[in-house]
Structures are given as C-alpha cells and as structure tokens.
Amino acid sequence: MKARDPRLVLQAAPLLRQQLTTQRAMLDVLIALVPATLAGLWFFGIGALLVLLACILGCTLTEWVFSAAEVRRERLFDGSGLLTGLLLGLTLPPSLPLWMAFVGGMVSIGLGKLIWGGLGHNLFNPALVGRAFLLATFPIAMTTWTPAGGPGQFFEINASNLAAPFMHVDYDGVSSATPLGLMKFESQSTALPDLLIGNISGCIGETSGLLLLLGGLYLLWRQIIDWRIPAGIMLAVAVLSGILHVADANQYPGPLFSVFAGSLLIGAFFMATDPVSSPVTPRGAWIFAIGVGLLVVLIRNFGGFPEGVMYAILLMNAATPLIDRYTQPRVFGRGGRPQ
Amino acid sequence: MNLLPGFFRHSFAHGVHPAGLKEQTEDLPTQRMPFVSRYVMPLNQHLGAPARPVVEPGQTVSRGQLIAQPGAFVSTSLHSPVSGRVSAIAERRFPGGIFARAIEIETDPYATQRLELQPPVDWRHLDTEAFVAHVQQAGIVGMGGAAFPSHVKYSIPEGQRIDHLLVNGAECEPFLTNDHRLMVERPEALLRGIEIILHNLGAREATIGVELNKPDAIQALEQHLDPSIPVSVVPLHVKYPQGAEKMLIKAVYNKEVPAGELPRDLGIAVNNVGTVVAIADYFDRGIPLIERILTVSGPGVENPSNLIVPLGTPVREVLRYCGGLKDGPIELVMGGPMMGMPIASLDVPILKGSSGILAFTADSQMRPKEYPCIRCGRCLEACPYFLNPSRFARLGRARRYDEMQKAFVMDCVECGSCTYACPSRIPIVQLIRTAKSQLRQPAAGQA
Numbered sequence: 098m099k100a101r102d103p104r105l106v107l108q109a110a111p112l113l114r115q116q117l118t119t120q121r122a123m124l125d126v127l128i129a130l131v132p133a134t135l136a137g138l139w140f141f142g143i144g145a146l147l148v149l150l151a152c153i154l155g156c157t158l159t160e161w162v163f164s165a166a167e168v169r170r171e172r173l174f175d176g177s178g179l180l181t182g183l184l185l186g187l188t189l190p191p192s193l194p195l196w197m198a199f200v201g202g203m204v205s206i207g208l209g210k211l212i213w214g215g216l217g218h219n220l221f222n223p224a225l226v227g228r229a230f231l232l233a234t235f236p237i238a239m240t241t242w243t244p245a246g247g248p249g250q251f252f253e254i255n256a257s258n259l260a261a262p263f264m265h266v267d268y269d270g271v272s273s274a275t276p277l278g279l280m281k282f283e284s285q286s287t288a289l290p291d292l293l294i295g296n297i298s299g300c301i302g303e304t305s306g307l308l309l310l311l312g313g314l315y316l317l318w319r320q321i322i323d324w325r326i327p328a329g330i331m332l333a334v335a336v337l338s339g340i341l342h343v344a345d346a347n348q349y350p351g352p353l354f355s356v357f358a359g360s361l362l363i364g365a366f367f368m369a370t371d372p373v374s375s376p377v378t379p380r381g382a383w384i385f386a387i388g389v390g391l392l393v394v395l396i397r398n399f400g401g402f403p404e405g406v407m408y409a410i411l412l413m414n415a416a417t418p419l420i421d422r423y424t425q426p427r428v429f430g431r432g433g434r435p436q
Numbered sequence: 437m438n439l440l441p442g443f444f445r446h447s448f449a450h451g452v453h454p455a456g457l458k459e460q461t462e463d464l465p466t467q468r469m470p471f472v473s474r475y476v477m478p479l480n481q482h483l484g485a486p487a488r489p490v491v492e493p494g495q496t497v498s499r500g501q502l503i504a505q506p507g508a509f510v511s512t513s514l515h516s517p518v519s520g521r522v523s524a525i526a527e528r529r530f531p532g533g534i535f536a537r538a539i540e541i542e543t544d545p546y547a548t549q550r551l552e553l554q555p556p557v558d559w560r561h562l563d564t565e566a567f568v569a570h571v572q573q574a575g576i577v578g579m580g581g582a583a584f585p586s587h588v589k590y591s592i593p594e595g596q597r598i599d600h601l602l603v604n605g606a607e608c609e610p611f612l613t614n615d616h617r618l619m620v621e622r623p624e625a626l627l628r629g630i631e632i633i634l635h636n637l638g639a640r641e642a643t644i645g646v647e648l649n650k651p652d653a654i655q656a657l658e659q660h661l662d663p664s665i666p667v668s669v670v671p672l673h674v675k676y677p678q679g680a681e682k683m684l685i686k687a688v689y690n691k692e693v694p695a696g697e698l699p700r701d702l703g704i705a706v707n708n709v710g711t712v713v714a715i716a717d718y719f720d721r722g723i724p725l726i727e728r729i730l731t732v733s734g735p736g737v738e739n740p741s742n743l744i745v746p747l748g749t750p751v752r753e754v755l756r757y758c759g760g761l762k763d764g765p766i767e768l769v770m771g772g773p774m775m776g777m778p779i780a781s782l783d784v785p786i787l788k789g790s791s792g793i794l795a796f797t798a799d800s801q802m803r804p805k806e807y808p809c810i811r812c813g814r815c816l817e818a819c820p821y822f823l824n825p826s827r828f829a830r831l832g833r834a835r836r837y838d839e840m841q842k843a844f845v846m847d848c849v850e851c852g853s854c855t856y857a858c859p860s861r862i863p864i865v866q867l868i869r870t871a872k873s874q875l876r877q878p879a880a881g882q883a
Contacts, residue, residue, distance in 0.1 A: 102752075102782055103761050103763075103764070103765065103766045104764075104765040104766070105765070105766055105767070105768055105779070105780060105781070105782075106765045106766065106767040106798045107533065107767070107778045107780055108767055108778060108803060109778060109863070109866045109869070110769065110771075110772075110773065110774055110775055110776050110777070110778070110852055111773060111774040111775070111852035111855050111856050111865065112767065112769065112773045112774075112776075112794075112796060113454050113455075113610060113773050113774060113856055114804060114855070114856055114858075114861065115452070115454070115856055115857055115859075117859045118804075118807070118859050118860075118861065119807040119808075119810055119812075119859045119860045119861075120807065121859070122810075122812070122859055215808065216807070216808045216810065217807075217808035217809050217810050217811065217860075218808070323813065372810045372811050372812040372813065373810050373811050375811075376813075377811050377812075377813035377816055377824070377826060378813065378816060378824075379813075379816075379817070382813075425824060426816070426822040426824075427822060428695070428821060428822050428823060428844050428847060429682070429686075429692060429695075429820065429821040429822050429847070430682065430692050430693055430694045430695040430696075430697075430821070430847065431694070431695045431844065431847070
C-alpha cells in the first residue's frame with residue numbers, strides 16, 4: 098500500500114450503468130435510416146440529397162441560433178438536429194423546392210422542439226410538426242410527385258428543387274401519383290414487389306418497404322424502440338383494413354397493401370416510436386399504437402387525404418399525456434395505481 | 437426487456453441484468469485475515485437503537501466478550517472481536533462520511549486470541565421468548581447488508597405464525613461472492629442453522645433461494661440436505677434485485693407482500709445465508725457475532741479476495757492485506773455496487789452488515805454526462821415495484837415531494853435499477869433518496 102492515502106472519490110450508488118446512452122440511441126436511429134435513405138437517393142437522385150441536406154441545415158442552424166452560447170457546440174454535435182432533419186427530409190417529396198425544405202427544418206426544431214423546452218419536453222414529434230407545417234403552407238409542392246428514376250438520372254436535379262423563395266414553382270411536367278393516390282383517386286392498386294423494393298413515386302424515404310423493415314429490425318434488435326408500437330400499428334392497420342377489404346374489395350385495399358404503401362412503415366418504426374412523444378407505460382404503448390393504426394385506416398379510407406400516417410401520429414402524440422396518466426402500472430404490493 | 441412477464445416462475449417481474457462481474461473472486465476460498473492492532477465497533481452498526489457500552493476505557497476485554505448491551509428491543513449486542521484493551525469510547529468514522537460513537541479496542545499483541553467459547557445452547561428445549569433473547573444476546577443481525585436485528589424477525593406477534601423460512605442465497609449484487617463462498621464452504625452449518633430456526637419458530641418448511649449463476653453452491657447444498665428436515669433448494673433466474681426481500685418472496689412463493697406489511701404477515705421469515713450460519717455458530721458452538729465473510733473486489737484493488745475478517749477491522753487494513761489499491765483516484769464502496777455505501781475514509785471499520793469492499797478506479801466510474809429525459813420508459817420496465825421513476829426524477833428536481841408521496845415514492849426500496857437502466861444517465865434513485873429523506877422529516881413536502 099502506498100504511503101499516502103489515495104484520493105477517494107465519492108459518488109452515490111449505483112455505480113454500474115447499462116451501456117446504452119441517449120446519444121448512442123440517436124446514433125442507432127441514424128444507422129437504421131441509412132438503407133432507406135440510400136434507396137431514396139438511388140431512386141430520386143441528387144435532388145433528393147439536396148432536399149435532405151436543406152432540412153438538416155434548417156434544423157441544425159435553428160438549434161444553434163436558439164441555444165445558449167455555452168452549450169452551442171454540444172447541441173450542434175449531439176445528433177438530434179441531424180436526426181430530426183433527416184427524418185423530416187425523408188417524408189418530403191423529392192422535387193420539393195429546397196427553400197421550403199429549409200423552412201420545414203426550422204419549423205421542426207423551432208416549433209416542434211425548442212419552444213417546448215428542448216429535447217425531451219416536446220408534445221409532438223418535431224419532424225412531423227415540420228411536415229404538417231409544410232403540407233398546410235405549400236399544399237401543391239408537398240403533393241407533387243416525381244416518378245422514381247434510377248441511377249441513369251442520378252445527376253439530374255429537378256428544376257423545382259431550385260425554385261427561388263416565394264416565387265412560382267416550375268415543375269418539369271413529369272409528375273406521377275403515389276400508390277396511395279392511385280388507390281384513392283383511381284382505385285388502382287400497386288403490386289407488392291414494387292412497394293417492397295421501392296420503385297414507386299412518393300416521399301424520399303418511404304419507397305422501399307424492405308429497407309425500412311430492415312432498419313426497424315435493427316432498432317428492435319438494439320432494443321432502441323418499444324416493439325409494441327410498430328407491432329400495434331401494423332397489426333391494427335392490417336386487421337382493420339382487412340375487415341374493410343373483405344366488406345368491399347373494390348373500394349378498400351387489402352392488409353398487405355395498406356401496411357407497405359405510403360409512409361406507414363417509416364411512421365411505425367421511426368416516427369411513432371419517438372420516445373419523447375409516445376407513452377412511457379407498456380399498456381399506454383399498445384393504446385397509442387392501436388390508436389395510430391385506427392386513425393390511419395380511417396383517414397386513408399374515409400378522409401380527404403390519400404395518406405394519414407402523419408396526422409394519426411400527431412393526434413396520438415397529443416393524447417400521450419392522457420394515456421400515460423391512465424395507464425400507470427399497478428404498484429407492487431398495492432391494489433391501486435398512483436395518481 | 438422481459439418479453440414474457442410472468443413466464444419464469446422463479447423470478448419476479450421487471451428488474452435489470454447487470455453483468456455479474458463475480459469471476460475475480462467466486463472460486464477463491466475464504467482466507468482468515470490476521471489480527472491487526474486496532475478495532476472499531478460502532479454502537480449503531482445495526483438498525484434500531486444504538487447499543488449501550490458495558491465496558492470502560494482502559495478495561496481489558498477478551499475475544500468474544502460482551503462489550504455493549506442492546507439499547508432497546510430493536511437493538512442488539514456487540515462483542516469484542518479481539519482480546520485487548522478498550523482504548524476509547526468516542527466518535528469514530530462511519531461509512532457515508534459521518535461519525536458515530538464507537539468502542540475502540542487495541543489488540544493485545546501477546547494474547548493468543550483463543551476464543552473463550554460459551555457452552556452451546558440446548559436449542560431443542562427453548563421457548564420462543566428464550567430463543568429470541570439468545571439471538572439478541574448473540575448480536576446477530578441481517579448479514580445481507582441491512583443489519584436489521586434478527587431477533588425482531590423471530591418475535592412473532594400474538595395470533596401470527598411463521599410457516600416458511602426463506603433463506604436468501606440470491607446474492608444478486610454484482611462483484612459480491614461472500615454468500616456464494618459461504619454456501620460452498622459451509623453448507624452443513626447453513627443447514628444446521630435452518631434446522632435450529634425451523635425448530636424454534638415451529639415453521640413447516642425452509643427454502644433456500646440461490647441464483648443459477650452459483651451452480652456449485654446449489655450442488656453443495658443439495659448434497660448435504662437431510663431428508664428428515666423439510667428444506668429445499670430453489671434455483672432462481674439471475675436478475676437484480678432478486679435478493680430484495682419482497683422480490684425473493686415473489687420469486688420463490690409467487691406471493692406479493694402488500695405495501696406496508698411485512699413478510700411475517702404472510703407467514704414468511706426471510707434470512708440471509710450469513711445470518712443463518714451465524715445462528716448455527718452461536719447455538720452449536722457458542723460463538724457470538726464477531727466476524728464475517730467479506731468480498732474485496734473491483735477493478736481498483738490489487739488482489740481480489742474473499743476474507744473472514746473480525747468485525748471492526750479498519751478498511752485500510754483490509755485493503756493492505758489485499759495488496760492495496762491501484763494508482764489514481766479511487767471510489768470505495770461498502771456493500772455491492774448497486775446499493776452499497778460510499779466510503780470517505782480508509783479508517784471506516786468493517787460492520788456486521790458489510791458484505792463487501794469494492795474499489796473502482798475513478799476513470800471507470802467518472803460521473804457520467806447527463807442528458808435530458810427522453811421518456812424512453814426503461815426505468816419503468818426496470819422498477820421491480822412498478823413505480824414510475826422518470827416521474828419521480830422530474831418531481832424530485834422540482835422538489836414536489838408531496839406529489840411523489842402520493843405516487844408511492846415511499847414504497848421504493850432504492851435498489852437503483854432505474855438509475856442503472858437510464859440511458860440519459862439521470863441520477864434517478866439518488867433524487868428519490870433525497871425526496872424520501874425530506875418526506876421523513878416532520879412537516880415535509882413544503883420545501
């Protein structure tokens with residue numbers, strides 16, 4: 098033993114921590130988004146890349162501007178701005194003017210996160226707040242879709258991407274409907290292999306069902322997300338649309354189409370599972386997930402929009418505090434639940 | 437994440453799975469630590485009232501001699517761990533950075549340290565009252581860490597009876613192997629102690645709960661089972677905090693002890709294996725509680741060991757015997773890494789409830805950077821009491837203690853599973869501890 102006593106550090110137990118950190122969890126979500134992002138770039142080319150970058154830039158700059166000086170560096174590199182920006186960008190049409198994508202990023206962080214008190218305090222999913230803002234503000238740009246191209250057209254930037262702020266947007270003339278749009282307005286179904294591979298028009302990140310599933314499975318394997326939420330959403334959508342399909346196969350699409358078309362997968366695995374805006378209790382997670390599934394089926398089949406995942410999740414986000422409050426688990430050794 | 441709650445009968449719901457980290461010491465036989473020059477016996481090393489000294493400074497004492505009487509019913513005796521001279525009865529360092537009154541004994545270097553054995557007690561012909569008095573006289577407390585005087589558990593109110601003796605060999609805290617070694621090395625003493633307790637409480641059966649990561653302990657106990665005594669060994673899934681009394685009852689008997697009630701209200705008495713062996717040593721061999729098994733381990737200690745140490749040995753001497761500490765800042769903990777007490781000084785003595793001394797190098801245990809709560813719910817799935825720790829952390833920061841009380845914060849046993857599980861590294865159980873101590877003060881909640 099040394100002549101002098103060692104310097105003793107005092108810290109209250111427990112001294113052991115499990116390995117996962119919040120920062121690592123965010124990194125894992127980014128990793129899980131890589132396949133679907135690459136697929137989006139493959140199908141929509143460099144224009145899509147610019148849209149993603151514009152969103153990330155909007156998010157990160159807003160985060161930086163509204164952070165206290167002493168935590169600025171940290172905020173800039175903690176990855177949450179990057180993640181919100183990427184999630185937002187993946188839900189936007191590839192031909193969206195870049196300035197709109199940038200504004201969407203600003204709204205996501207500013208109205209979606211910061212005014213609530215920052216990370217962990219927001220009621221709604223920030224990326225979806227940004228998207229809802231864009232859809233309400235620029236309805237035409239947000240619903241004009243370019244067809245999936247492929248590597249041949251990779252370096253062709255859509256003219257609409259470069260539109261100047263507040264100026265008329267010129268579309269290339271080539272526009273095509275999404276599978277859900279075809280379904281809703283022309284009662285025309287898209288084949289399942291196309292939905293799985295992603296050779297369809299739609300938002301940047303929602304084309305390839307298989308790669309989204311791959312990312313989702315990675316998150317489940319890493320135990321980053323609550324398995325109940327994607328499971329509950331997909332089950333609810335499959336069962337409810339199955340019932341409708343059996344009732345009238347001509348008007349209502351079947352369960353497989355309903356699960357793989359549109360933004361259901363990206364919503365179920367990456368948006369609804371945002372821990373901040375979803376319930377903490379296990380029973381609450383089931384209620385939340387089934388609520389999202391129910392609303393998706395209702396909006397798609399009986400509402401005015403072809404797609405309803407965004408509004409379904411935002412509505413259930415709003416219900417989350419209430420769900421949490423009424424689903425507190427029964428305390429061990431007690432008959433009742435806490436207030 | 438437990439995908440199938442309730443599927444495994446021999447465990448409880450929720451909890452966490454920290455790495456065992458027991459490899460360093462689980463196969464090391466216990467060694468008897470040599471006597472050192474000075475011992476310190478704090479009078480309040482058990483729960484309840486402090487003991488009252490019955491010796492004077494300057495008085496000569498022999499090893500095993502009574503040096504302090506129980507100060508109340510919920511209190512117990514102290515015996516000298518060594519032959520020597522009482523050098524002081526004064527304030528001495530205590531774990532947790534505080535001071536407490538203690539009897540300090542200087543070892544007589546010329547003494548043989550032979551234990552003056554008292555005649556064994558004829559435990560088959562005692563009434564319950566005499567049994568309880570003997571256990572109190574022997575100074576026996578819960579050896580798992582809580583140090584609750586054991587005789588209190590054995591004094592059953594009128595109209596109640598104990599049917600089941602549950603022996604706690606779970607040892608769910610990482611690093612600790614003292615109970616493990618005890619079960620492997622002294623299974624006959626453990627079974628003897630069970631026989632004594634069963635007989636005197638009139639209980640129907642005894643069950644020893646052992647986690648599956650101690651197969652050699654399970655095997656040793658099963659080999660020594662005596663068919664004439666109703667004892668069984670139940671292997672348990674490895675999970676923290678299985679050794680918490682109410683969790684163990686849930687795991688073994690699948691019964692939930694209602695909040696505010698005690699195991700004895702369900703006819704169950706729970707004893708740590710070390711406590712049961714202490715009972716056997718006293719009734720069979722006349723040895724009061726003057727020593728215990730201690731695991732010395734952790735990344736900051738040179739030679740991890742399992743030791744039999746006299747109570748009152750300064751931590752400094754224990755560490756010296758184990759080759760000292762590694763370089764750099766060190767965090768020392770008395771007990772396990774999940775619920776142990778930080779030690780602020782090497783002069784702190786080993787107590788009846790000290791199951792281990794763990795040393796961590798500070799680089800492995802630097803205060804982790806905290807993130808905001810992202811409401812991931814991992815603490816809810818960790819809490820064995822099904823409380824909402826994330827809410828407690830939020831309310832605790834805002835000092836809304838009365839709301840925490842309404843959400844049953846006082847049910848929390850401070851196992852630390854929530855803090856362990858939190859990816860944002862929020863000190864949840866630490867905030868809960870603060871709230872509970874505030875609520876225990878009179879006129880609490882108005883902070």
